[in-house]
Amino acid sequence: MPALPTLNIVPFISVENMMDLVLNIGIETFLDELAAYIEADFRRWEVFDKVPRIASHSREGVIELMPTSDGTLYGFKYVNGHPKNTRTGRQTVTAFGVLSDVDSGYPLLISEMTILTALRTAATSAMAAKYLAPENANCMAIIGNGAQSEFQAIAFKALLGIRRLRLYDIDPNATKRCAKNLRNLGFEIQACRSSEEAVEGAHVITTATADKQCATILTDNMVGPGVHINAVGGDCPGKTELHRDILLRSDIFVEYPPQTRIEGEIQQMPADHPVTELWQVIAGLAPGRKNGAQVTLFDSVGFAIEDFSALRYVRDKLSGTNLYENLDLLADPDEPRDLFGMLLRRKALTATSRKPA
Amino acid sequence: MPALPTLNIVPFISVENMMDLVLNIGIETFLDELAAYIEADFRRWEVFDKVPRIASHSREGVIELMPTSDGTLYGFKYVNGHPKNTRTGRQTVTAFGVLSDVDSGYPLLISEMTILTALRTAATSAMAAKYLAPENANCMAIIGNGAQSEFQAIAFKALLGIRRLRLYDIDPNATKRCAKNLRNLGFEIQACRSSEEAVEGAHVITTATADKQCATILTDNMVGPGVHINAVGGDCPGKTELHRDILLRSDIFVEYPPQTRIEGEIQQMPADHPVTELWQVIAGLAPGRKNGAQVTLFDSVGFAIEDFSALRYVRDKLSGTNLYENLDLLADPDEPRDLFGMLLRRKALTATSRKPA
Incomplete structure (x- = not known):
């Protein structure tokens, strides 16, 4: 500095x-x-x-x-x-x-x-995925191709080596723009016509949609064994992206439970639904991914830290x-307790030259 | 605007x-x-x-x-x-x-x-005193002659017509500076050697000391009938200025009780000690000063509004x-969902001219 x-x-x-x-x-x-x-x-x-x-x-x-x-x-x-x-x-x-x-x-x-928020959200997702995504993951679906999508793609490339992207958005122009922005950055990009198509063969599924409402971007049948779900879009009360059944068979990792239980995907679940705090995984106090069949979910809402x-x-x-x-x-002020004196000195200094109101 | x-x-x-x-x-x-x-x-x-x-x-x-x-x-x-x-x-x-x-x-x-905070604190005190100070108040003691003191004096002059000031601070230089800053502004100023001396004949007593500790700037015997106390300095847990006995015989007016009970003078009192919310006085829903003998206390801590x-x-x-x-x-960005594109356009625009890191 x-x-x-x-x-x-x-x-x-x-x-x-x-x-x-x-x-x-x-x-x-x-x-x-x-x-x-x-x-x-x-x-x-x-x-x-x-x-x-x-x-x-x-x-x-x-x-x-x-x-x-x-x-x-x-x-x-x-x-x-x-x-x-x-x-x-x-x-x-x-x-x-x-x-x-x-x-x-x-x-x-x-x-x-x-x-900076777009960057830190993507960096946090990719950092979490280092502990949670299946080994040798190289293909990611991104559902919701808005302002966060390219940052997620590049963060996962930088930290996990994700090279293949499968993009889907209800607005085909959003997908087009995302694909265009990411061309020449070393990705193999597939624009998809549905969420179902996007998740085919993906090791990581990133959901980053923006509507302030409970939606079902992913249903249970779309999530195969071993997949890591990076749920970024659901981040306030009344806004979720995943069907409840997915939550029931996933191991769920969160930032700060008191906030995530209000804002995250787990707002759909009882208040005592088991979750793991991500920091405990990083500090070596709790396991991250345990095997290749496990479905892991990072229920990201964004935390102050x-x-x-x-x-x-x-x-x-x-x-x-x-x-x-x-x-x-x-x-x-020269004398810290003399705040008023600073005003007086400014007045004396600028009596003739002060900008008119 | x-x-x-x-x-x-x-x-x-x-x-x-x-x-x-x-x-x-x-x-x-x-x-x-x-x-x-x-x-x-x-x-x-x-x-x-x-x-x-x-x-x-x-x-x-x-x-x-x-x-x-x-x-x-x-x-x-x-x-x-x-x-x-x-x-x-x-x-x-x-x-x-x-x-x-x-x-x-x-x-x-x-x-x-x-x-602006110094100004709004003083403006709030004087505004409250319009409803709480005795009629025709023209003399104010200010105990604690730090950064807030001159602003209080001028606000009480502007809103209540206070003309006589009785100043005291444990640091005589603070009193000297305050008196000097206020000279030629239409006050009759008395520098005092003790709090006891300062409160003599004052219709309003302003306490604005700064130490983060429970202090007793005013004791019960110093507060005569009819006085309005404007307690500005006690504004966080563990920081008070008034002896508890004063609170027992004052009608206490506060900004926002959930905050004042933690931060104000009334942190010394039980959680159900009766107080009046100042806004109710201003909205005509509760009485302010009722008579000339009543001791009123504005337990100011500063509120977001x-x-x-x-x-x-x-x-x-x-x-x-x-x-x-x-x-x-x-x-x-031109296209609000295209935050990443804005970065790319900046890159293209400034590829040669960008400031070096």
Whole structure:
């Protein structure tokens, strides 16, 4: 991290600078390194302050705050989810986040997180799949070819060596666009006409659909033995993608049970339905995949620690770059108790030159 | 509000621009108008989503998120409280906040809130005192002459006509600075050598000390009949300013009981100790001050709705000014589902010109 010029300044990563950071590092390398940060933080899961995200629901969507802290750093993300936004040219999901110093409470970094959330979601999925997907998995179905789909594909290529993709979306244009975006990146891509066709021969099934409703993207007969399901789309109350029967014969892995039981696929199940916390697998306290016939399910909803890891990662990568702006965010009077005096001094300083209201 | 150039841009009010906005409007007018916004939002209290602030405590302090929504707008504030910060030249309290559109989830404004919090705290105190202070109050004691003290003085002058100030702080330099900052603003100021001296003849007693501990700034014998106590400093678990006996003979008014019972002076009392919610007084559903002998206490801890009002106010005042910067905060691809494509287009566009990492 560059030395801060003064205490009042907080570095800000804009969307443009985030894109350049990702492109300079390389998307695959970025996802690979980011997954390592997430994995490291999952391994020390117990040191974190954890709360389910604080959601403000409205008719059209949700606005959420996702805070966490490891005792040294504090991070939070602001994120919205508004499926109808695409009708007005807006993103379904936008986000930004802040990383702070626990010792002083001062923010250290403000960053766009729309792009970063897409990257961390994919990195988390692929990181989980390292422990849960069948050995030598090389073919993945992606059902739902929206904004998350390409990130998932590249993360699974980087971390698992997935080379074959089977794409399906109810909107054929979404599939077309996804396939086009991924061409020349080393995939063998099959556009499919149905979910049933997409899952044929797939070792991993990623579901990433966006409607805010209970849907059945996958039914039980579509899931063969040994498959790993990476369920990304179901991530709020009333939004699921999988038929209940699939959950009954899967070993289910989750991020943070108090949140997943409300938001994930398992909201369809009784509150005591057995699940394994992913961090325990990573910390060696619980088994991941046990055999080649087992159906594993990562019921991903996205947890604050993943955003914390992502902010931590980009902060480390920012060092020595100029990919940030300095925001005059924090009042910094010469005498810290003299906030009012700062106003008076500003008044004296700018009595003639101040910008008119 | 100025029309936004594009969907990805969010206006940002820096500390410097906030100072200029306050100075252009005039501090007294700003506090007066801000108090009216807060009062209007307290009057429609029931429409708001309310949760106690989400606090992350550490040894040295606390970092908090304070969200709320009226169904049309959503706001939240990030605020820290670190008493030892002054030792390293930092503020005890710094803050920033965001106002968003509930319908799309898109942020509409990011603002510094260190200065704005000081202003809204003072405006809320003075607004409450309009309903609670004795008639024709013109003399206020301020015990604790730190960063909040001048703002309290000016807000009480603007809203109640307080003209005489009696200042005391354990640090005489704090009192000196406060008195100096307030000279020429129309006050008659008495610097006092003790709390006992400060409260002599005061109609309103403001306590605004900062230590994170249970202290006894006021004892029972210091509070005469008819006085209004504006207790601003006790605002987190383990931090109080008043002796319990004062609470026993005061009528206590609070912002949001679930939060105040944890953070306010009433954390010293049983969980069912009677209090009146301030919004009910403002909405005409409960009496404020009933007679000239009654001791009233505003047990202020600061609530999210006050920050929401403050963000709403500055957003309205920003119209037609140039007192903001445009932040490229939100990813805004041409095709909203094509987030990855935006990265690819950036890559193509900047293949040769991109800033090096």
